[in-house]
Amino acid sequence: MAAAADSSGDGGTSSGEKTIVLVSSDNSARFEVREAAALLSQTVRRMIDEAGADASGDGITLPDVDAKTLAKVLEYCNKHAPASSSSSAAEAAPPAEGEEDLERFDREFVRVDMGTLYSLVTAASYLKIEGLLNLTCQTIADMIKGKTPEQIRKTLGITSEFTPEEEDEVRRENAWAF
């Protein structure tokens, strides 16, 4: 069972900061992370609010995120979490790392195969992590820029089901943009 706790120590950081346990959809993995990192997800935030104080003991199960994706998502959250975890400041406070360091991390982070990238998009959308959603969507947008529809299908791994008539109609509808 992978327990990807944050790198500064094992469960319950030395600074006594609160941690939260997140469980993947298939129950195969439990992750203990700093509260500040977990709260980057609006969904987790809401779940904690709704469940009350006793929820963190058992861990919060995320029914739509599998273990592999959750591990990757938490890698992002840990890196981007603010230094302090006071709940009101968690979004406004700057992250503990420098900006350039984060940019480099983000660039490397999205160097994955398309399947993983799509899983990350879906997870970021479900977990409502704005930074991760922007990063992954921007990555896909960058793959689309400057390409013809055929090239886009190839890059993104789409098999087109358009009939020639449907394709013509879509082209016409969007002709103003070309």
Add this chain to the structure above:
Amino acid sequence: MGTIPAAAAGPGTVLEDLPEDALLCILALLAPPDAAAAACACRRLAAAASSPALPLALALRLGLPPPPPPLLPASPCPAAARRLLRSLHRLRRLLGLWRRLPSSSGYASPSLAAFEWAPRATLAASLLAPSADGGVGVSKSPFVTLSIEESGDTVAVVGEVPVCVNFVGNNHIVVEAAAGEDEEVEMVSGSPPEEMYAHFANRRSPGAGRRRRGKQGRRGGGMEAEHFVRIADTEPTKARPLQGLWKGICEDRTMEFYLVTYDNIGGVTCRRFRDTRSQNSGYSPVFWTTDTTFLDPPFSEQELDDYTSRDHIQGVTSNHAGTENRVISRILCINSSYDVVNPHLSTPLDDGRSVEGRIWLYEDGTFSFGFVGSNSIIDLRHVSSAGCILDT
């Protein structure tokens, strides 16, 4: 499912599985031609591209100041959504700083315009000029305001006067009085060089612009068409620390704007915007150099002596302090040779065939420059930071 070349899609997850808001997010990040190409790629993207939720997603992403206004009725037809999308993209293209081209009378002042978002989903353009207090402040006087109507179309006004803001290619706009018709003359279709030629050809005779749109009579009190060219790269980057639009007090002791641009062969040019009612008004080179290798500390005593012996030019009211306390991080030697430039175009700095000088780059990102043989330093500061015009 057949084999998918090039893209190694992981087990199960494909683009078609992505939630709607993610697809909207991706489309909102694309310029119209790319979004249209994406729409032609598969059904889900086509559906998302014509979804009425897309304009709102785009508006939010563009950073329209809150609250995002109810731009469309609850269930707009696709045509209205398309008009709105088109308007939003148009406004987005106008964002930034623009330089006014001299009008036919040769007088163009003030010559800088800034287009920024304003409350209630409008785009406000202001003309930038040195502020009246004689220091380094920038004053903004209102110019064009663009807003999106309920129908989804854009309207533009200068004060009370309706105007048209048309693109000629992507980096050139024309602002002129509207002739009274509702139709926008969108000049993007057709090849840009042809349109530009036609427009300039028509401009030669007075009133030609209005003649093209029919005999609706003159509106707007005879406002002359104003041409603006986009200023790209208005802020410095790590690789190009001198790049951008700057302001500083020049030898005349008045504030002026300076634009520093990098070219493709590693050279740098600095031009000054002169807003005086004189022959020298316009946009003229101040210095340029082909070699941008900086000197790093420790600096030679000769360099430091030269720097400290110079006077920092102060404004007439001389109310900004602290320029002498900035720490120099790097020095650049500039050598502007007249071999490559028509000497009649540059401001007469020297009788010599080349002008030598120094650029002192400070730790805070600003810089100053001065010339060999002169005792002064011109200190420059940022005009904008992270896309916002600074007040001081």
